[in-house]
Amino acid sequence: MRLGVVVFPGSNCEQDVVHAARFLGFGADYVWHGDTDLTGFDGIVLPGGFSYGDYIRCGAVARFSPVMNEVIRFAERGGPVMGICNGFQILTEAHLLPGALLRNDTLKFICREVPLRVEDSACQWLALEPGTVVRVPVNHNEGNFICDAETLEHLRGNGQVVLRYCEPDGSSSHDGSAPNGALDDIAGICNERGNVFGLMPHPERVCDPVVGRTDGQPFFTAMAQRLAEVAG
């Protein structure tokens, strides 16, 4: 698997993603926001950060970068795309994923490790058993996921809710475990097809055991395995 990690002006997690991917034995290279050729990449990651200073709204300007037209085409062809944190915000602005990410209801920037429960979803990026609890850091000011009631029903019914914030034991009230006010405690969603995945937590930061935890590894290894199987 070779991942293209898009670098927008103001991205700041691209090195973490490239390090995580290479540490796990995958290929990974940077893709500049002005590039328009994604040839040779098996998957695209939009990393965290503050693209274009988060001006207007988080992700609103990045969505119109030249590279995003290609990312949209790549996704529409079924290519795997993962947006982490600011990358998730960009995917919603680009309408590759529904909903939006508002300011945290606490008005505080949140930077800490949180427990997440893996849900039974169509997401191609994650093959963990539903109900598994992973601990992954979040690092954001605008992670308060919101969508209208109809969209929420759609997300639930189609297996598009991939991750929920939960209590340390995996239990969840579906309303109140999220540190940021996110609707239905949603931390990550995918599109109907499952190839486009957006999440607020940062799995790339918990891949190399040197940081003390490896809960993020399955977020990258499942796709690599899937691609290897497809290639036969």
Next chain:
Amino acid sequence: MALYEIFVTYKKGIFDPPGATAERALRNLGYEGVGSVRIGKFIQLEADADEVAVREMCDKLLANPVIEDYRIESVGEA
């Protein structure tokens, strides 16, 4: 060039954390008559464009129709 003033606010029903905080703060300051406070954005736009084009600019970039409403006022020449 025409001058437009654009007001962007969260849609009704969308929680506005800064607005809710301002609302609480005003009450804490003793302003008992304070109702709801909603905080939005104000944009001044100079453009050789009609209102249809400005509306398109709002839908595409200046506002996010998923969560925000906007109001455009044409206020003469820049």
